[in-house]
Amino acid sequence: MNTLSIAMNHNESLQFHGSSELREESQTTESHEVAIAVMGVTGVGKSYFIREVSGLDVTTSGGLESCTSVVQEYRFPFEFANINTTVTLVDTPGFNDTFRSDADILKEIAQWMASTYRSKISNEELP
């Protein structure tokens, strides 16, 4: 699975982070799974963005109090350049959270990445 992250901020700009490996792999292999972590401070519009892009039922907050308290995956089919892909947008607890520290949130995101990577390895080892 390819991984990418999107960092959102209140200036309505999106920063995309991905390795060159991602770009090369996308062009040369049959890898049709992409996971994108969406990160940013609480209230910036992460859940709203995921709902608009995926068309899935994603709960957004009414204000600055956060409502995404754990990492959540939203998986949907997406056609890109005539290739059918499956995209997983990962809604992450916002930094500057009402109830949790940034370090705690970063730890949870890292744990999600590690477990996803481990499950990818074990899937590939299956016959």
Ligand SMILES: Nc1nc2c(ncn2[C@@H]2O[C@H](COP(=O)(O)OP(=O)(O)O)[C@@H](O)[C@H]2O)c(=O)[nH]1
């Ligand atoms: N009109 C409009 N409202 C937005 C947009 N992005 C976020 N919002 C609103 O801003 C509030 C916070 O958004 P949310 O996605 O819950 O923020 P999150 O904490 O980053 O997940 C919600 O009430 C959203 O409806 C946008 O692009 N347009």
Ligand SMILES: [Mg+2]
């Ligand atoms: Mg949210």
